[in-house]
Amino acid sequence: MTSSTSSKWQHLRIDYLPYITGWFGNFIVNNALLTMLIYRYDPGIPNDYNLSILLPSALVGIAIMISRIAGAFVQPVIGYFSDRFWSPWGKRRPFILASLLPLIGGFILLFNPPNNLNQTTYFIYLVTMLWVFYVGMASYHVPYLAWLPTLAKSPEGRVKLSTQIGIFGLIGATIGGIIAPWLTDSYGFQGMGIAISLIGVITLAMPLLEKEEYSPSKGKYPNFKTTLTAAFTNRTFCIYMITMILAWMVISIISVIPTFLVIALLKREVSFAAVINTIIVGSALAGxxxxxxxxxxxxxxxxxxxxxIWVGLGMIAMACGRFWWQDSLIPWLILSIIANLALASFFSLPNAMLSDIIDQDAEQQGMGREAIFFGTRGLLIQFSQGAGSFLTGLILSFGKTPDNPWGVQIAFLSAGILSLAAAFVLRPYAIKK
Structure with missing residues (x-):
């Protein structure tokens, strides 16, 4: 193989496969939960499995919101203790190992609730088990991502590793969304829960095979309040976080809107949303x-x-498509491919950028605080996702039918404006590499 050919394929080599596999497993479990949870508690009557309705879907949605917000507050705390912690086995691996029990245990229990409870008790059970699951997820996410800056120390290495994590996560989410309904149809919710849990625990534990190189921090570590305040007084981090809050609101809108694009603008059956979602994922993977x-x-x-900017202009074009070609399918499909191509950057570059901010902070403060930054980001992103979902629901109330699609168009327009606003906010970001 020539040196030029070797160089061409160098960026495709996977250097930290066990580490990356953990993110793959994370998205399989998380997307399987999101795909099947509402149906488990509110399957509608009649249904193929003779299941009774345990909770109305509206209450399931409220339970998810409550538990996600409660779980989000844990993330900076986990980050603080992970940064302070040290053992011969490392700073991050012990937390990753400890997270598996609540994460996997919560998943299994969510799909196997007790029988013959009243609605209030089912709601309390659902909120509790979801909170256990999201605390486990937070305990996994924060140390996992905080490990990235020390695995890949160069800017190029961080972009490469972050890109590979993004690819594996997107593939995991796709697989989780596909196999969870199939497993449920074939083996019931109990069988699905066990199968996904086995896949999850194996893949989520894979990062434990990576070698972690850490030495105890020198000097006294500041208290939690001082550490958190220092993060929010870091100007570069604040610019980054405002950008990410806006960007994740865009992602939330894009996640919800395909179904209503199909119904209101393409005037097709809801099942065609699977095609649109496949196009979005395929376009992002190509990117x-x-x-x-x-x-x-x-x-x-x-x-x-x-x-x-690319995504912003693409979303604005999607908002205007009805005026240009009505419900003609091919132009919509082509625009969907083009508009979502740049989504790849949303799933790869932010982790690498935050790693650069952490390096800059370590030089200024004299100690590494990787996990507190990733934990704080996790808290704010959870809120931005909730705000994005709330905004989408509010906008869609203006119309989401073939006769009145204005809500869908305004949702696309809002995503475009938010994306352009995020690009504008990022302008003074100081790290150029």
């Missing part, structure tokens, strides 16, 4: 092939900023 070379050439900030 991953461009992220690393572009980031190496132009820097992470410019590539992410350009991606925000």
């Amino acid at each position: 991953f092939t461009l992220v690393l070379p572009l980031a190496q050439k132009y820097g992470k900030k410019l590539v992410f900023q350009g991606s925000l």
Whole structure:
């Protein structure tokens, strides 16, 4: 193989496969939960499994919101203790191992609730088990992502590793959304829960095979309040976080809108939303092939900023499509491919950018605080996802039918404006590499 060919394929080599596999497992479990949870508690009557309605779907949605917000507050705390912790086995691996029991245990119990409870008790049970699950998820996410800056120490290595994590996560989410309904149909909810849990515990535990190199921190570590305050007084981090809050609101809108695009603008059956979702995922996966070379050439900030502008203009074009070609299918499909191509940057560059911020902070403060930054980001992103979902529901109330699709169009327009606003906010971001 020639040196040029070797160089061409170098960026595709996976250096930390056990570590990356953990993110794959995380998204399999999480998306399986999101795909099947509402149906488990509110399957409608009649249904194929002769299940009774345990809770109305509205109450399930409220339970999810309550538990996610409660779980989100845990993330900075976990980050603080993970940064302070040290053992011969490392700083991050003990937390990852400890997270598996609540994460997997919560998942199994959510799909196997007790029988013959009243609605109030089922609601309390659901909120409690979801909180256990999301605390386990937070206990996994924060140390896992905080490990990234020490695994990949160069800017190029971080973009590469973050890109590979994004690809594996997107594939995991797709697989989780596909196999959970199939397993439920074939083996029931109990069989699905056991199968997904086995897949989850194996893949989620894979990062434990990676070698973790850490030494005890020198000097006295500041208290939680001081550490959290220092993160919010870091100007670069604040610019980054405002950008990410807006970007994740965009992702929340894009996650909800395909079903209503199909019904209101394409005027097709709801099942066609699977095709649109496949196009979105496929387009994002194709975009991953461009992220690393572009980031190496132009820097992470410019590539992410350009991606925000690309998605923003694409969403605005989607909002206007009804005026240009009504419900003609091919133009809509082509625009969906083009508009979502830059979503790859949303799933790859932010982790690498935050790693750079952490390095800058460590130079200024004299100690590494990786997990407190990732934990704080996790808290704010949870709120931004909730705000995005709430905003989408509010906007869709203006119309989501073929006769009145204005809510769908306004949702696309809102996503576009938020994405362009995120690109504008990122302008003073100081780290160019």
